[in-house]
Amino acid sequence: MKPGSPHGGRPQARAMLDDDINIVQADIDDSWARDAGPCFLINPNGKRAGTRFRFNAWGGKYHPHQGDAAFSGAVCETADVKSFTSNLVAEGGGVSVDGEGTIITTETCFPNINRNPGWTKVAIETELKEMLGGDKVIWLPGNPLEDETDGHVDGIAVFVAPGVVLMESPGAEPSEWNDYIRKNLDAMEGQTDARGRRIRIVTVPEAVEAPSQHPKFCRSYVNSYLVNGGVVMPVYGVASDTVVRSIFRSLFPERRVREVRIDSIAIGGGGIHCITQQEPA
Structure with a gap:
């Protein structure tokens, strides 16, 4: 505070x-x-x-x-x-890790000239592995249209377990935004983690029906938070909440799924994951 x-x-x-x-x-x-x-x-x-x-x-x-x-x-x-x-x-929302040596990040974020001019992609990858204890970095295209964070990965793709990644699926309407969602899905398809396991992709929709016209409004269900024994998922009071709730319960059968209405957070451009940072016991 x-x-x-x-x-x-x-x-x-x-x-x-x-x-x-x-x-x-x-x-x-x-x-x-x-x-x-x-x-x-x-x-x-x-x-x-x-x-x-x-x-x-x-x-x-x-x-x-x-x-x-x-x-x-x-x-x-x-x-x-x-x-x-x-x-x-760099920012914590710009990486997702599996705890077993794999890091996911995006090409629109840390290599951006507004953060690390003079750093090559190889140098950034080496630094991330050194500082986070990783063995492999998976680069996704990111999203240059998301200009608040320049395409943080925690609104695109996050590990929910080793070998399992939760990603956004594109909406039905043709748009450049949905094109970038597809590009990220295509880039993740067929990837393996640091231990050589093929990564399974689980998709959830965006909360496209959320009734806010705020230009920064975060509509991402991917931007959720794992806690001891539970998972906190965002809800928006729309039909897709029910769909995503079912997916979360199937992904986390041994965890309690708790929902938080995040309208007052989302207008700032972020979600539950963005305002939290876990500390291991």
Whole structure:
């Protein structure tokens, strides 16, 4: 939370949360913890650490962003973990990992000149593997029309289990946006993960009927969040909610599926995944 915010603060947060939830106050500029926060790591012995990428507000789109740029360090300090600092400008929403050496990212995001001028795609791939403990990077085309994040992968394709990727399916209407969804599906088709397993693709629709005309409105069901014993999925009050709910329940038979109406989050251009960042026990 941002100190001095007229719309919130520690007392308000404390009143809304269970006693076993810790509240940490930090001077942030925006709400997207996924992107400004660290990516947590865990080694075979269970020891934790955090990777801190450079943050420039999605290619210099917002100012100021000094608070967000310092947020990953504050989180690592609070969590009392060692941090590894990268010179790559990157955001947590720009990668999806399976925990077994495979990383998915997009060509429209980190190689973008607004983030990493002078970095080759090979150099970016090498850095991602080094900083996230990966062995293989799968590059998807991304989506240049999604100009808030330049096509973050967490709105396109995410691992829901090793060897299984959840992706958006294109709508029925002909559009350039749907063309890019198809390009990403085509690029994932036939891919194998770091262990050589062929990746299974499960698709869900976008919430195209969500009743918002806001230009940044996030309509992605892919942008969901896994928690201990459960999964939090976004809903929009439309027919596709029911379809996606059934898919989530089949994907996560041993987890409790909980739904959150995200209209007030989605107008900012992101979803549940974007405002969260998991920390391993």
